[in-house]
Amino acid sequence: MADEHWQALEVAHRIVFGYGHLTWEWRKGIRSYFHPLVFAVLYKVLALFGLDTPWFMAHSPRLLQALFSAVGDLYFYKLSNAIFGNSVAKWALFSQLANWFMFFCFNRTLSNSLETVLTLVGLYYWPCMRASPSKAPLVLRKWGLAIAALACAIRPTSAVTWVYIGLLELAVTRDRLKFLVLEVVPIGALVLGLSCLLDRLMYGSWVIVPLNFLKFNFLSSGGDYYGTHKWHWYFSQGFTVMLFTFLPFSIAGSIKSKCWKLSGLIAWVLIVYSVQGHKEFRFVLPMLPIALMFSGYSLSVMEKADSDSRRKGSLDSHMKRPSKVGFAIFFLLATNIPMALYMSLVHQVCEIPPQLYQIQS
Secondary structure (H helix, E strand, O other): OHHHHHHHHHHHHHHHHHHOOOOHHHHHHOOHHHHHHHHHHHHHHHHOOOOHHHOOOOOOHHHHHHHHHHHHHHHHHHHHHHHHHHHHHHHHHHHHHHHHHHHHOOOOOOOHHHHHHHHHHHHHHHHHOOOHHHHHHHHHHHHHHHHHHHHOOOHHHHHHHHHHHHHHHHHHHHHHHHHHHHHHHHHHHHHHHHHHHHHHHHOOOOOOOHHHHHHHHOOOHHHHHHHHOOOHHHHHHHHHHHHHHHHHHHHHHHHHHHHHHHHHHHHHHHHHEEEEEOOOHHHHHHHHHHHHHHHHHHHHHHHHHHHHHHHOOOOOOHHOOOHHHHHHHHHHHHHHHHHHHHHHHHOOOOOOHHHHOOOOO
């Protein structure tokens, strides 16, 4: 994906080494330097240790993003465990690791990938996402707010997710005024202020990136220049293709679990994003793990049904008939692994332009 380079790595290279191409988005001030700065720090460390060779410059950002993704996987498991318990959490993690699109996209140096990691980490700390919100320490909510604000600083459209979560928290919290005045306002203002200061330093003038981003993408529909889709695309094609063969398991898990706050979050994000003409798979990447959590719920129910069947039936009858969950695992792996390998190793593969990783003499 071209945006891996032009919205992150090329910008980071320019910050550290003083040269590199900036696309029009950076001249118009609709991108924050928060995300490229992560890789700029990496490039600076490589330069200090004399490791700024083409191989390290090309591969180390992917390795760094892989570490971020591992943190996302960990918190995805912790979030699933906090909501549904250990049995669902282990199958949810299996679903995430086996899904072809997570394999294809999660380790890419896109802002959406880091946004997804922050979404998973942030959701874990919000009390409203727990099975018993009143029992969760309120200090966790401050961490959740800070991470949510950071996600919005990196990608302003992340606010769509956090508006829903904030309203949900507002509905369940006891002291709403304290939540708004002493937590949301100061933490949000602090992160926004730091983001504006960073962009002021990098752009050379005061630039409010979220406002420019809103004007271009929502008020003027500037993104439509890159192509448009029908309003139902995320429901009929985009998100369903991302889920692929996990789709029936996710739908069944959503219905059986009756966790409507998570189902509502997915529906809310997809509906809001459907308003815009320009649509891409990666825009709704943060919602894919949530849907895969429901797949984990379905697999957990199937495992429990198989266990009950084994206890009721004889060993011989069990040996003659494979378990439902075993068949489901085989089906999911047999369909997702080839897709993941093809999309990652064959589809639209090209050589990384060597000029992107020139070494400054």
